[in-house]
Amino acid sequence: MTDRILIVTAVAAEADSVARGLAGEGRPDALPGGYALRRHTTAVPVPTASGGPAAPAGAPSAVDVLVAGVGPAAAAAATATALARAALDDAPYGLVVSAGIAGGFAPHAPLGSVVVSDALVAADLGAQTPDGYLPVEDLGFGRSAHRVPPALLRHVADVLDAGGIGPRVGPVLTVSTVTGTAARAAELARRHPGAVAEAMEGFGVAEAAAAHGLPVIEIRAVSNAVGPRDRAAWRIGEALAALTHAFRLLAGGPAPGDLAEPAELRKPK
Numbered sequence: 001m002t003d004r005i006l007i008v009t010a011v012a013a014e015a016d017s018v019a020r021g022l023a024g025e026g027r028p029d030a031l032p033g034g035y036a037l038r039r040h041t042t043a044v045p046v047p048t049a050s051g052g053p054a055a056p057a058g059a060p061s062a063v064d065v066l067v068a069g070v071g072p073a074a075a076a077a078a079t080a081t082a083l084a085r086a087a088l089d090d091a092p093y094g095l096v097v098s099a100g101i102a103g104g105f106a107p108h109a110p111l112g113s114v115v116v117s118d119a120l121v122a123a124d125l126g127a128q129t130p131d132g133y134l135p136v137e138d139l140g141f142g143r144s145a146h147r148v149p150p151a152l153l154r155h156v157a158d159v160l161d162a163g164g165i166g167p168r169v170g171p172v173l174t175v176s177t178v179t180g181t182a183a184r185a186a187e188l189a190r191r192h193p194g195a196v197a198e199a200m201e202g203f204g205v206a207e208a209a210a211a212h213g214l215p216v217i218e219i220r221a222v223s224n225a226v227g228p229r230d231r232a233a234w235r236i237g238e239a240l241a242a243l244t245h246a247f248r249l250l251a252g253g254p255a256p257g258d259l260a261e262p263a264e265l266r267k268p269k
């Protein structure tokens with residue numbers, strides 16, 4: 001199993017927030033198609049699908065952060081490009097992470113909370129019928145969910161928990177249209193019991209990862225509630241700071257001074 005990890009975000013602000021949680025500045029690289037990738041090295045072993053480290057203790061791990069664009073199609077195209085390039089370079093990834101900000105489903109995921117997927121679910125990949133919505137599986141082709149390997153999920157949730165974040169674990173929905181009404185939010189919650197958040201890229205990232213036989217997980221910070229559109233109420237800054245905090249914990253580094261969390265939650269340097 002390789003120790004390389006690919007983190008996929010939609011926009012540069014999300015990539016910067018993730019990168020702030022990793023060691024160093026990262027080395028910029030451009031992929032075919034013009035996708036922006038930053039290559040980081042961390043001394044912390046990257047977890048595998050089994051939850052254990054891929055590399056021996058002390059061995060450096062490569063963590064690359066990709067800006068893919070907004071939506072599942074852009075995410076799939078960019079992720080597939082990065083994975084294909086790595087495979088052709090004989091330096092394949094071992095794990096793919098979809099990361100960024102998200103809308104949180106009440107009451108599970110309030111503003112500023114961090115969500116971790118147990119499944120990455122395409123919530124609008126199917127057909128609307130007079131009898132209701134049918135996912136693609138019911139139409140006889142394709143799939144609309146990718147499950148996260150339980151040991152990987154446990155590892156990520158445990159690290160965040162130990163760091164005082166208390167992640168909200170459940171299905172993270174991928175939508176092509178941001179939910180903007182209470183009725184749509186209620187419909188999604190009814191169709192996907194326990195869903196913690198919606199965003200626009202996870203399932204696309206997961207499709208590309210699955211094509212390369214790789215495990216995938218989605219880690220996001222909640223910037224807004226899923227429901228009636230109120231852009232003024234989005235707390236993007238707080239969510240981006242929470243994202244940095246989460247990735248700093250996962251990378252094993254010290255807690256960020258700029259988050260001013262209680263000293264007892266800080267990890268020793």
Ligand SMILES: O=C(O)c1cccc(C(=O)CC[C@H]2O[C@@H](n3cnc4c(=O)[nH]cnc43)[C@H](O)[C@@H]2O)c1
Nearest residue numbers: 010013014070101102103178179198199200201236
């Ligand atoms: O305006 C900014 O400064 C800014 C900084 C970082 C990110 C953004 C975005 O607009 C990112 C769009 C991205 O966010 C996800 N997202 C967030 N909330 C929701 C939601 O309620 N429903 C669906 N997606 C959401 C999504 O993955 C987008 O790609 C702006």
